[in-house]
């Protein structure tokens with residue numbers, strides 16, 4: 001180790017690996033993982049979301065899971081939570097839709113209105 | 123005979139304590155024999171009497187053969203206040219030995235030791251390098267059985 | 275990039291490991307694999323999170339959910355419910371007075387009054403990964419010191435921070451550094467004192483296990499400031515995990531070039547090694563420690579000369595405690611004013627304490643200096659278990675003293691505690707409820723010092739033995755008021771005449787209990803009674819015939835067969851033969867047998883009769 005820059009490089013890389021532990025994420029993607037969600041394929045949706053986000057190296061996006069939300073007819077359900085914006089809820093999400101949501105909503109900030117079931121200010 | 127250990131340490135007095143630890147740890151009966159003392163004395167070129175002085179000063183060294191597993195029960199005040207005396211009585215009974223003795227099957231030697239620094243879970247004991255906390259009779263029996271079954 | 279979206283921080287401090295944390299890890303790995311989640315969940319083994327009493331504990335991110343008392347049987351549910359379905363398990367959470375669950379760490383009262391400086395990363399990062407330490411800002415302070423500051427400037431920063439040694443003495447850290455810095459003799463050495471022998475103390479162990487790089491970085495900063503070119507970590511052999519972790523830290527730092535030649539291109543070079551003790555408490559004393567590193571019996575030497583002039587192999591040597599070193603990086607990074615803003619006039623910063631004994635939340639805490647004992651024991655520590663009354667607190671282990679409920683508003687700083695006859699010590703806090711006999715406690719602490727005395731000087735070796743035998747007499751009911759005075763005189767002269775800190779402090783537990791619990795001693799002597807029902811010779815067992823159902827269980831279990839009676843007449847103990855084993859009380863199904871203070875009435879008559887026979 002000859003310079004501080006070297007240290008900072010190691011630091012940045014290591015911080016990526018610890019990002020789950022820090023509270024700073026631009027976007028939080030929450031997948032409904034109730035029994036009915038899982039029955040309707042929520043696990044697959046979650047997998048696709050994780051893969052897409054990881055492939056696109058979207059380091060400021062957090063994917064997490066939540067329990068039943070009482071929207072069983074619309075499962076699988078995915079919430080996109082962004083600081084200062086209304087929470088957007090997508091319903092009947094398929095792996096195919098999930099890819100679209102990542103590409104358009106998360107990357108480009110364009111809500112994919114076709115699958116939106118609710119948008120509310122929290 | 124301790125070449126593997128000597129490789130790690132240059133022949134200097136400052137390595138005496140580490141070498142003695144390694145010799146003791148590598149012996150199946152966890153002790154330092156007369157012969158070992160003589161060998162180390164030659165390797166480090168220090169008198170046998172110096173080594174003996176060191177051995178007797180530090181409580182973790184033993185010059186008597188011991189069991190495969192050494193049970194060290196903490197006798198320091200926090201564990202005492204949490205009932206280590208009772209635990210000792212249980213261990214004495216379960217193992218059927220006196221303090222410092224080795225069980226007939228050569229498995230366990232029971233010793234007391236100073237604070238292990240896990241007082242939040244007092245009373246505690248250490249078997250080899252593993253610490254067991256919040257001891258009670260049931261726990262002790264199941265731990266001992268586990269070692270007797272050979273799955274430590 | 276990875277698919278990981280859950281970080282499981284599993285506490286693998288010694289406390290939690292002793293409570294079974296490693297089995298949880300095994301099971302967790304198995305269940306994750308069964309559910310094909312192994313690529314989505316990180317398991318990170320951290321150092322002590324603090325509340326060891328609740329072990330095994332874990333934290334789950336991103337939510338930061340805190341789980342306690344996790345059992346192998348809980349793992350399946352945890353994965354199914356929490357990790358898959360996103361429904362954290364309420365039953366593993368802490369509950370406020372059996373009410374609402376406390377989900378995250380910040381909601382838990384145990385953490386509320388705490389301020390983590392030395393422990394900042396403990397329980398948050400994986401101590402075996404140097405990357406995680408660097409990610410949270412590790413080695414930045416070292417970089418800053420080496421590339422932007424002169425050694426003298428670093429010393430000045432430490433001076434302004436007000437940091438004092440955490441190893442017990444409270445010596446100003448900067449002053450010691452300056453002495454070594456100004457010594458022209460080369461080479462110079464630095465030693466990290468990780469001998470932590472005080473019973474009831476585990477701050478240093480937790481730091482070494484939970485954040486070894488912080489201690490190493492501190493050592494490097496101290497070495498740069500004093501001009502030391504090599505250093506030793508002296509860790510007691512009873513801490514195998516700490517030894518392993520610090521060895522790995524040294525190796526990893528070496529691999530990255532944070533140890534070795536020309537660190538950060540500054541021209542400063544340093545090597546570090548790890549040495550272990552072999553079970554001798556006195557080796558924590560710095561001159562004894564130096565003898566031990568040199569491969570000799572760890573006996574103290576008279577001071578002066580101090581290690582700063584004549585230390586390891588006769589060279590100038592800086593000895594600092596683990597926690598002292600662990601404070602340095604934060605002081606350099608955040609500045610001396612930040613550090614000095616915490617604490618009191620004379621004692622700055624924070625202090626790590628190990629809470630043990632009869633307190634609800636035993637474990638590791640870090641609080642600003644200057645909070646009161648009341649806050650430490652009752653707010654952070656949660657007070658005593660239901661139905662128990664606070665009696666005393668022992669600070670500073672066998673070198674320290676006992677304080678009582680009268681002192682609960684005492685501020686925790688070096689001076690206030692010393693004034694009251696206790697001491698900061700290394701940070702062991704043993705809380706005692708009213709079931710403890712203070713004479714017995716004092717005797718026990720003294721026994722510890724007596725066993726650990728290296729025997730080099732007479733006051734310590736012989737004097738402590740004498741004190742101990744007086745205490746034995748008192749607890750056996752053979753004490754006199756004259757002996758009590760003798761105890762005091764002896765204690766004071768041992769303090770004065772002993773060579774090292776062990777002897778100088780060993781009488782403290784006795785002297786402080788004599789000061790604050792004198793009536794308890796007097797009761798042992800004058801009434802031959804142990805009011806706390808601890809000293810066996812000064813209590814007796816008695817069967818309440820009203821409650822006794824005549825089942826004869828006690829009589830059958832009594833090892834000396836001294837209980838007689840029948841179903842009709844009920845049972846009675848022949849006091850003269852009773853060995854006070856307590857078996858009868860344990861086995862009585864209706865709780866008819868209890869302990870009572872003092873020698874039983876029959877015996878008192880007996881001895882009185884004997885006495886008259888003898889002397890008439």
Ligand SMILES: Cc1cc2nc3c(=O)[nH]c(=O)nc-3n(C[C@H](O)[C@H](O)[C@H](O)COP(=O)(O)O)c2cc1C
Nearest residue numbers: 439440441467470471558559560594595598775776
């Ligand atoms: C009997 C005895 C035991 C000691 N044990 C320790 C110990 O375990 N750890 C420690 O850091 N200091 C211990 N000390 C204090 C050391 O001698 C020394 O003052 C300390 O390591 C200096 O570090 P500091 O200035 O950073 O506190 C002990 C002192 C005595 C007299």
Ligand code: SF4
Nearest residue numbers: 728730731734774777
């Ligand atoms: S005071 Fe006690 S421990 Fe210290 S040197 Fe003297 S005999 Fe040894």
Ligand code: SF4
Nearest residue numbers: 832852853855856858
């Ligand atoms: S305390 Fe023990 S010895 Fe005494 S009466 Fe009860 S069982 Fe017997």
Ligand code: FES
Nearest residue numbers: 287289290324326
């Ligand atoms: S060891 Fe886990 S909380 Fe202390």
